[in-house]
Amino acid sequence: MRLWIFFALALLWLEVQHGLCQQTTRNKEAGENRTRPGRKRVKGRNPKVKEKESVSKGQSILTQVLDKGRFLRLGETLSLNPGKTLELRCKGTKIGWAYPSYLDTYNDNRLSIKQHDRFSQLILTSPSAADTGEYSCWVMLCDGEECERDADSTSKTYIYFTDKDELFVPSPIHFEIAYLHPDKHTTVPCRVTNPKIRVSLHREVPPKEIPVDGTQISYNPTKGFIIQTPSPEHKGAYYCKANSTTKSTPQISTMYQLLYVEVPSGPPFATIKASSNTVSGGDIFNLTCTVLGEPEMNVNFSWRYPGQDQRPVIIQDSWRLINRGVGHTTRISKSVLIVDDAETIDFGKYICTAKNKNGETSVATSVKSHD
Secondary structure: OHHHHHHHHHHHHHHHHHHHHHHHHHHHHHHHHHHHHHHHHHHHHHHHHHHHHHHOOOOOOOEEEEHHOEEEEEEOEEEEOOOOOEEEEOOOOOOEEEEOOOOHHHOEEEEEEEEEEEEEEEEEEEOOOOHHHEEEEEEEEEEEOOOEHHHOOOEEEEEOOOOOOOOEEOOOOEEEEEEEEOOOOEEOOOOOOOOOOOEEEEEOOOEEEEEOOOOOEEEEEEOEEEOOOHHHHHHHEEEEEEEEOOOOOOOOOEEEEEEEEEOOOOEEEEEEEEEEOEOOOOOEEEEEEEEEEEOOOEEEEEOOOOOOOOOOOEEEEEEEEOOOOOOEEEEEEEEEEOOOOOOOOHHEEEEEEEEEOEEEEEEEEEEEEEO
């Protein structure tokens, strides 16, 4: 009997110990569960940081397509060998592009752009040194058929097509004119095909290398030599010289004629003059509208005159550069209206309107009958 009681007490003691162990295990598990949510909360903050980083990196929507479906997000510059097809992509359902302007000027069929559902694709086959320049894209925001550029989405990169035989970006013009404005900087646009090429600026007459101090005159391989505050002393003929580590003979650029500008920016300054303000029937007379302006500023002319749309007239437009004073260059633009075999309907007021990108000016004079 005592043995049975002892055995029952032993079993009771084992049950109590087993229950305590289970409680301790449950407490540990509960503690672990309380700890894990804490760690999850710490990890939960990281995706927010990554999300911000992805937005920052995602500001550039321009990529280059590499071999085997790989992509390279482009930075400020990129150097490539000529000859191999260039493929660029821009994310977006409606994308605008910009590239070296001469590709449009000559309607180059090597360039193609195609808009897909989620991206736009630019392909340039057989690129050469002449294709060196800035390539950019941006998202177009559209409301129906009206679209405007989203400036904040613009991505751009300057691509060098490094050609060991073409150190300067080729130009279709062998003698270029650059204008010196007293109120803005002037660029001598001798760009290179490799940013590592050493370039110097030279005056032709008298022969002299122009010192580049980085302040008054500086060099940017994507633009050329920049003169910050031009003066009449800078006018003359210049060229650039490039030295490469792979070629012993330096290469000479296009020639540049620097002309100092006298006329300030603004709407056209126009005058009008008749060959005679008093004419007889059957006479021939003309009226000349003249504008003096900046050398590179295009001027468009339009006329209003008696008998318009009823009488045939001849209108001839022309322009040329002239020197005024010492070292000053001005563009003179003219429009000449010629009336042959004057009739009564030709007498009255003649109005010439000259227009440039800064505005327009109208001037008038009258032609009367001599009778």
